[in-house]
Amino acid sequence: MDGQYWSEFVGMLSQVTGVPQSFLIGIGANAQQPFQPITPNLSPEFLASYGSTYGRHDSWLQAFQQLGANKIWSTDEVLGRREVERSVLYNEWLRPQEDIVRGVGGVVSREYSRTIVLGANIRRNDNDFLEREWQATAEFLIPHIRQAFAMSLVIGEEQIKANVETERHGSRVGAICVVSAAGMLIYANDVAKSLIEKEKVFAIGRSDRLHMLDVNCALDYQVALFGMLSPSSIRPTITTGFLPELGTFEMRFAKIEPFEVPIPFSFSPDKPVLLITLAEHRHSIDQAGRLEKRFGLTSAEASIIERFSCGHPLRDISIQRQVSVNTVRNQMKNAMQKMGVSTQVELMRLLRHI
DSSP states (O other): OOHHHHHHHHHHHHHHHTOSEEEEEEEETTTOOBOOOBOTTSOHHHHHHHHHTGGGGOHHHHHTTTSOSSSOEEHHHHTOHHHHHHSHIIIIIITTTTOEEEEEEEEEEEETTEEEEEEEEEETTSOHHHHHHHHHHHHHHHHHHHHHHHHHHHHHHHHHHHHHHHTOOSSOEEEEEEEOTTOBEEEEOHHHHHHHHHTSSEEEOTTSBEEESSHHHHHHHHHHHHHHTSSSOOOOEEEEEEETTTEEEEEEEEEESSOOOOGGGOSSTTOOEEEEEEEEOHHHHHHHHHHHHHHOOOHHHHHHHHHHHTTOOHHHHHHHHTSOHHHHHHHHHHHHHHHTOOSHHHHHHHHHTO
16 A cells, blocks of 8 residues: 555544544654654644654553554553543643543554554544444454555565665665654665664664664764755765674665655655665775785685775674684785785785785
8 A cells, every 4th residue: 555545544444433533653662752643633733742742641552562463452451541531641632632531542563663553532422332333443454454564565665675776886785774854764674674683783772763883874874864854855975884793884875755655664655764775895895806816815815805904903804704813814814925915014005006
């Protein structure tokens, strides 16, 4: 399902069940901060105040991180009526809207460190029949919504891959991430997910925002995010970094506008996003290949010489290659003999002229 139709779907759910305030919303796992909800029957003023102030007080929505996915839950079941009526969200945000008394909802999806919920706010003058009608309809629809999400995921990934081909590196791309202008992770491919889980290159902070662990990449990332606020386009930015576990890598930041992939990726359809791709440094690949061909080095020897020429300490190279420092020293010594140099100074002078 295309992103533009999710709002229409939520509106039709409200119309069919007679419950005006149906919504689709997501919440981050770390910060417990909700994403902007899709709810076509709520005024922009109330939506803005929820996103800026009251969303962080939504204990009921936060509870969905631990609740089972095969049941429709009500606020009274999860929090208890007394706690609901004492909450800031209830007294300052819900009650002024036609005297909302409780909510109902079910988990649609858990992915990318967030939970997506289909729910509704029930007014005092909505009788129990309407609540039961919404619950029965939602129980029937949620399996189909999950299937639509899965299909949208496939379609969205293909669209992102097409953008990567447009903004591609000179070398094969490994990790792919898409973030919002606020730095919220929208999409990560399997390579990026693995790096995030291991906290290599990328990490998810307590605010549910994507962070860079390499200093150079972190600075360029912040510049790129700042550029997202500008209505004009930004030029793609390429930066290089180094981590012992990965070696030298190349990271590229590119603004994609508009971003129209399906809703599993974003709760702000048609907004620009930042595409981040990571690949092995192109120069590193070319340089190692030239060393192998010219001096008859093994691939291991050529890789060590190339990384050493970029200023990487032998200990870091050993960690990246998962071998001992002594092994790296011996391979470097063999390579230097093949290259006809006896000192590291001679080696660096030779490499400058290759």
